[in-house]
Every structure is written in structure tokens, then in C-alpha cells.
Amino acid sequence: MKMTCHHTLDLHCERDASLKGEQLGYVLGAMHWLEKSVGEVLSKKLDEEYYNNISFSYAFFMDGLQHIIKHFDRQPKFLDVGCGLGTKCFLAGCLGYVPTGLDCNPNYLKVVKQMGKGLNGGFQPIKMIEADGITFDHYDEYDVIYWYLPIRDPAMMIKLSDAIFEGAKPGTVLFPASLVSWRHGDKCERIDIIPKLQYFIKK
Ligand SMILES: C[S@@+](CC[C@H](N)C(=O)[O-])C[C@H]1O[C@@H](n2cnc3c(N)ncnc32)[C@H](O)[C@@H]1O
Numbered sequence: 001m002k003m004t005c006h007h008t009l010d011l012h013c014e015r016d017a018s019l020k021g022e023q024l025g026y027v028l029g030a031m032h033w034l035e036k037s038v039g040e041v042l043s044k045k046l047d048e049e050y051y052n053n054i055s056f057s058y059a060f061f062m063d064g065l066q067h068i069i070k071h072f073d074r075q076p077k078f079l080d081v082g083c084g085l086g087t088k089c090f091l092a093g094c095l096g097y098v099p100t101g102l103d104c105n106p107n108y109l110k111v112v113k114q115m116g117k118g119l120n121g122g123f124q125p126i127k128m129i130e131a132d133g134i135t136f137d138h139y140d141e142y143d144v145i146y147w148y149l150p151i152r153d154p155a156m157m158i159k160l161s162d163a164i165f166e167g168a169k170p171g172t173v174l175f176p177a178s179l180v181s182w183r184h185g186d187k188c189e190r191i192d193i194i195p196k197l198q199y200f201i202k203k
Contacts, residue, residue, distance in 0.1 A: 027094050028058055031087045056148050056177045060194060061088060065095050067193050068144060068173050076143035081133040081164060082150025086112035086126055093124030097144065100127040102136060133160050139167030146175040158183070165202070174200040 069076060078092040083101030085108060092099040103109055109128045129136075134156070139145060145164055151157045161176060165184040168174060174188060176198060188200040 027091065031058060031090060035085060035087060058087075058091065060197060061146075061177070062091055062095065064175060064193050064197060064199065065092055065097065065144070068199075069096055072143065077141065079139070079142040079145045081136075081145060081147040081160070083112065083128075084108050086115065086128075088146060088148075089126045090115075092144075092146075093126060098127075099124060100129060100142070102129040102131055102133060104130065104132045106130050134163050136163065137167060139164055139172075140169040142168070142172060144173045144175065146177060148177040165200075168202045170202050172202045174202060176200075 065078075075096055075098050077100065078089070078097035079100045079102060080086070080088045080092075081102050083089055083103050086101045089099035089101040089112070101109070101112055109130055112126055112128055133147070133150060145168060147160070147164065149157065151160055162183070164174065164176075165187055173191070184200070186203075188202045191199045191201050193199045
């Protein structure tokens with residue numbers, strides 16, 4: 001895998017063309033529908049567990065994945081740690097990744113499964129794993145690992161990030177879509193993909 005590693009943020013990622021126009025609109029529409037309608041129903045059931053809005057945009061997410069996939073000569077295995085409703089997994093599947101969602105809450109995983117069926121098989125199947133990301137010990141099976149603040153408690157969040165950074169195999173692209181403290185400088189290098197977002201590659 002060829003990937004330029006340096007520490008400044010000067011590369012810029014042009015939106016690529018694997019998904020465009022109507023197709024892209026359809027996919028994003030489906031994801032927004034999933035978040036809103038299914039999310040609202042789920043919120044009544046899950047109450048405090050439910051997250052109703054994360055501030056990370058689909059566009060940024062997809063820009064990054066479209067750039068990263070060019071560096072693989074096979075379909076990369078994508079993992080969302082704390083996948084919630086699985087929207088990022090659906091999108092990763094559309095972009096050519098083999099998607100897996102991991103969540104400790106089985107209710108979310110059930111919804112992802114239902115959605116997969118409800119979307120008429122138009123989306124790549126998502127493998128789902130019910131597990132605690134802190135003790136999960138198969139991070140070395142993935143090529144790209146993404147996570148977005150699955151845990152609110154900062155100390156536990158650090159434990160989770162440590163587990164991912166430690167467990168990933170060399171060459172894995174790590175994509176914590178939120179600031180993580182810079183504790184892993186000896187284990188990975190920062191790569192430039194999209195300004196302001198942090199991507200790392202495991203050494
Ligand atoms: C912010 S939401 C997920 C957002 C999703 N990754 C995205 O980008 O759309 C957080 C999810 O993390 C899950 N979660 C919390 N703690 C976890 C843990 N220790 N291991 C696995 N999943 C966890 C929650 O059940 C919830 O579904």
C-alpha cells in the first residue's frame with residue numbers, strides 16, 4: 001500500500017467519482033431517512049442510550065474514504081467502532097469497502113440488520129459484531145478503522161483509542177473523527193487527507 005506520510009495538512013482530496021449525482025443523492029437521502037425516522041423510533045425505546053445527531057458530516061466522511069480506497073489493491077475491510085445505526089457502514093459499503101459495524105448495544109445492531117433488509121438489498125451487507133470496543137481483540141483484521149466518540153467519559157474514551165491503536169496491524173488507516181490526545185506518536189504516523197481531520201497509519 002502506498003501512502004504519503006507527513007505531518008502537515010497540505011494535501012487536498014478531490015471528491016472522487018465512484019458515487020455521484022443521483023446515486024449519491026439516493027444514498028445520502030437513505031442515510032438521513034435512517035437517522036431521522038428509525039432514530040426517532042429507536043430513541044423512544046433506548047432513551048438515554050440514543051444519540052440523535054453527530055456533528056460529523058457524511059461529506060467529510062466520504063471524501064476521506066474515497067481517497068483512502070485508491071491506495072488499496074483490494075476491497076479494504078472497514079470497521080466502525082460504536083457503529084450505532086450503521087450509517088457509516090452503509091456508506092463505506094457503497095464506496096467499495098467491506099463494512100463491519102461493532103457496537104456494545106444489541107438494539108442498534110438489530111436495527112442495522114433490519115435496515116439492510118429494508119433497503120432492498122441495494123446496499124452491501126454489513127457484518128455486525130456485538131462487543132465492547134475496549135476489550136475487542138480483533139482490530140488487526142481491518143484495513144480502515146473509524147470511530148466517532150462512542151464513549152462520553154474521557155478516561156474510557158482514551159482506553160478505547162488505546163485498544164484500537166495497539167490492536168491494529170501495521171498499515172491500517174485509523175480514522176478517529178474527533179480529537180484524540182496525541183499518545184500514539186511512536187505507533188503511527190499522521191497522514192494528510194482532508195484538512196482539519198486526523199488520519200493515522202499504523203507503523
Ligand atoms: C455516537 S454513536 C455512533 C456514531 C457512528 N459511529 C457514526 O459515525 O454515525 C455511539 C455508539 O457507540 C456505542 N458504544 C458506546 N460505548 C461502546 C463500547 N465500549 N464499545 C462499543 N460500542 C460502544 C453506542 O452504543 C452507540 O451506538
